[in-house]
Amino acid sequence: MNISVMANGIVDFFHPGRGERYIREAGFETVALSLGGMIADRVQGRKGAAKPKAFVAKSSFPVRLVKAPSTYYISDKYPYAGPEDVMKAAEIVKGMTGVRYFVTDSTDDELIGRLVEYFAGSGIRPLITNRTAYFSGRSLRGRFCETHDALELIERYGRDKLGFCLDIGEANLCGQDPAEILYALRDAVDAVTVRENDGMHGASYIPFTLTGAVDWGSFFRGMRGIDFDGELIFEIGTSMAAYPIPLSGDVVKQAFRMAEYFRWQIEMDRMVAKYPRRVLFGAGNMCRAYMRDYGREYPPLFTVDNDSRVWGSTFEGLEVKQPEALKELESDVAIFICITYYREIREQLLAMGLTNPIEEFNDEYPNTVHAGERLEREWSE
Amino acid sequence: MIRGIGTQTWRVIDDNDPARGFALLKETGFDCCDFSLNRYLLNTDLYNKRRSRFFEKSAEELSDYFGPHKEGAKAAGIRIHQMHMPYPIYIPGNTKEINDHLWNEVAPKSMEICAYLECPYIVIHGLKLRRYLGSEEAEWERTEEFLDTILPVAKEKGIVVCMENLYEGAAGHMTEGPCSDPYLTAERIDRINERYGSEVLGFCFDTGHANLLGIDFMRYLTVMGERIKVLHIHDNDGRADLHQLPYTFTRTRDNKPSTDWEGFIAGLREIDFDGVLSFETAPVLSAFPEEMKADALRLIAATGRYFKQKILL
Numbered sequence: 001m002n003i004s005v006m007a008n009g010i011v012d013f014f015h016p017g018r019g020e021r022y023i024r025e026a027g028f029e030t031v032a033l034s035l036g037g038m039i040a041d042r043v044q045g046r047k048g049a050a051k052p053k054a055f056v057a058k059s060s061f062p063v064r065l066v067k068a069p070s071t072y073y074i075s076d077k078y079p080y081a082g083p084e085d086v087m088k089a090a091e092i093v094k095g096m097t098g099v100r101y102f103v104t105d106s107t108d109d110e111l112i113g114r115l116v117e118y119f120a121g122s123g124i125r126p127l128i129t130n131r132t133a134y135f136s137g138r139s140l141r142g143r144f145c146e147t148h149d150a151l152e153l154i155e156r157y158g159r160d161k162l163g164f165c166l167d168i169g170e171a172n173l174c175g176q177d178p179a180e181i182l183y184a185l186r187d188a189v190d191a192v193t194v195r196e197n198d199g200m201h202g203a204s205y206i207p208f209t210l211t212g213a214v215d216w217g218s219f220f221r222g223m224r225g226i227d228f229d230g231e232l233i234f235e236i237g238t239s240m241a242a243y244p245i246p247l248s249g250d251v252v253k254q255a256f257r258m259a260e261y262f263r264w265q266i267e268m269d270r271m272v273a274k275y276p277r278r279v280l281f282g283a284g285n286m287c288r289a290y291m292r293d294y295g296r297e298y299p300p301l302f303t304v305d306n307d308s309r310v311w312g313s314t315f316e317g318l319e320v321k322q323p324e325a326l327k328e329l330e331s332d333v334a335i336f337i338c339i340t341y342y343r344e345i346r347e348q349l350l351a352m353g354l355t356n357p358i359e360e361f362n363d364e365y366p367n368t369v370h371a372g373e374r375l376e377r378e379w380s381e
Numbered sequence: 382m383i384r385g386i387g388t389q390t391w392r393v394i395d396d397n398d399p400a401r402g403f404a405l406l407k408e409t410g411f412d413c414c415d416f417s418l419n420r421y422l423l424n425t426d427l428y429n430k431r432r433s434r435f436f437e438k439s440a441e442e443l444s445d446y447f448g449p450h451k452e453g454a455k456a457a458g459i460r461i462h463q464m465h466m467p468y469p470i471y472i473p474g475n476t477k478e479i480n481d482h483l484w485n486e487v488a489p490k491s492m493e494i495c496a497y498l499e500c501p502y503i504v505i506h507g508l509k510l511r512r513y514l515g516s517e518e519a520e521w522e523r524t525e526e527f528l529d530t531i532l533p534v535a536k537e538k539g540i541v542v543c544m545e546n547l548y549e550g551a552a553g554h555m556t557e558g559p560c561s562d563p564y565l566t567a568e569r570i571d572r573i574n575e576r577y578g579s580e581v582l583g584f585c586f587d588t589g590h591a592n593l594l595g596i597d598f599m600r601y602l603t604v605m606g607e608r609i610k611v612l613h614i615h616d617n618d619g620r621a622d623l624h625q626l627p628y629t630f631t632r633t634r635d636n637k638p639s640t641d642w643e644g645f646i647a648g649l650r651e652i653d654f655d656g657v658l659s660f661e662t663a664p665v666l667s668a669f670p671e672e673m674k675a676d677a678l679r680l681i682a683a684t685g686r687y688f689k690q691k692i693l694l
Contacts, residue, residue: 137632140595148564174595175556199554212552369515
């Protein structure tokens with residue numbers, strides 16, 4: 001899985017230096033780009049299209065994904081792209097090195113067919129996306145918000161020729177469950193755009209800005225469930241606009257920290273599966289959560305805990321030993337920290353001279369919903 | 382062919398004098414009603430672990446209780462076309478006593494009342510368990526378990542049980558509930574009807590619930606097709622389930638309706654809908670002053686006649 005940040009909203013394409021510095025200092029190594037400004041610039045008589053191209057040509061950031069100008073129609077007063085605008089954008093993108101995906105929000109079969117043909121054999125895959133449709137001041141589900149309709153078109157051309165970009169922000173505008181979309185589309189999902197909004201307005205905040213506005217737990221479960229290995233793009237334009245300019249760099253750094261958190265959660269299953277043997281550190285709720293979700297397939301040898309009162313006891317079927325027992329392990333046995341004091345425990349383990357792989361497990365968004373267990377017990381009574 | 386125009390009995394029919402309420406429905410332009418059986422066991426009470434003892438009455442006592450309603454509807458020329466089973470039918474974390482009562486008493490007695498009132502359709506809510514069980518598929522399995530307790534009765538009595546599209550609330554905005562995916566819902570209805578060898582399961586399309594999730598009415602209706610047996614027609618602002626009159630809400634300065642009523646009409650036309658245009662708009666009657674109840678009902682019925690005219694074009 002590769003993580004990029006959308007350059008639009010961070011980089012001023014007329015003066016790209018500062019935005020590029022923000023991205024570089026934050027830690028992002030690749031970017032995504034939107035050519036949406038092309039149409040606004042044309043309508044307003046500015047030569048804007050050249051600027052994103054110039055940015056790509058001079059920038060040290062590889063561009064992995066490009067969004068075509070939006071075909072989203074509100075009214076004749078607002079700029080929107082016609083088919084030839086999208087094909088012009090496709091021509092620009094074909095000339096860019098390293099781009100893998102070209103996303104269009106068009107639902108026009110003919111245009112999508114032209115894009116599939118245009119990009120065939122180029123190494124760039126066109127992606128359709130779940131764009132909502134404008135209706136009288138609000139959003140309605142567009143054609144490809146229905147997974148059945150998206151999958152039908154993708155399978156018509158073949159998954160190697162057409163893919164899907166899931167936009168979490170758009171899904172949130174029509175109350176859709178991210179996991180159900182991911183389960184339905186599975187390996188047809190090549191890219192996911194991560195952005196947060198309140199479900200009513202199409203904003204692009206850093207995740208967790210608004211309390212409970214997006215079901216990120218469902219998102220993580222869905223991404224793990226399909227073993228997502230595509231392009232994950234963070235769009236943070238609204239967060240960038242909301243904060244004072246002197247704090248802009250910090251916003252991008254926060255977005256990168258969030259990206260790291262997302263990678264950790266999404267790749268939790270993979271992390272657990274990576275090691276042939278493992279032990280746990282902690283005999284509490286997180287250990288219990290591990291045993292519920294992974295204990296059968298990836299059983300730990302034992303667990304340890306700093307609380308001497310539990311040494312020698314059994315917890316969730318595991319023998320609880322003192323931390324000194326870790327020194328007896330062969331070096332390839334991984335240690336999964338199952339306590340939120342990750343830094344402190346890691347320091348403790350390193351101070352013990354251990355060279356085993358050390359990983360941080362987390363149960364904030366487990367695969368099994370806790371309440372489901374109680375429900376299953378209720379049901380069987 | 383549209384078979385009638387109906388509305389809820391809630392806030393119209395007084396149990397002390399049901400005949401008067403049915404007469405009012407007829408006088409204001411309706412020929413059918415949606416019998417609000419759900420008001421005898423309110424969901425708000427259930428969530429607070431309270432329940433009325435209404436459904437502890439025997440089947441005979443319940444028939445006696447609703448005898449005047451049946452007679453009143455007949456006398457007024459109002460057909461009891463559909464009814465709503467109390468909901469929810471299962472509440473996770475609630476007492477076993479209440480959940481057993483809902484599943485084993487309320488549901489079967491509701492079916493008996495439906496048969497007694499000679500009502501062909503009863504609307505039920507699917508179980509809302511997605512957040513507890515982790516997937517929509519697991520949630521549906523539980524709903525199907527519940528359906529298997531009432532569908533044999535439906536088959537025996539000639540009643541069609543209708544699932545309804547629902548929503549859930551999360552952090553101040555609405556998210557998908559049961560039956561939000563028309564393709565999955567259609568496939569499940571067909572599979573169950575084939576298993577029973579009879580059309581025991583159908584669908585109730587709720588415009589207000591669909592509107593909260595930005596569902597495309599035309600697409601949903603055309604995918605579901607003839608599986609749609611009954612309707613709950615009402616409007617909202619896209620944010621809260623307000624159950625108001627169609628055409629009430631706008632979002633822009635040009636003041637065009639923010640609900641796609643044209644799409645709704647076109648969808649019903651496309652599928653040759655031949656049922657009743659039933660309005661689930663009891664809150665309109667509490668929004669207007671009591672003195673204007675008849676006027677409000679007339680406006681609801683007039684909206685129904687407008688829809689009928691446009692659908693038949």
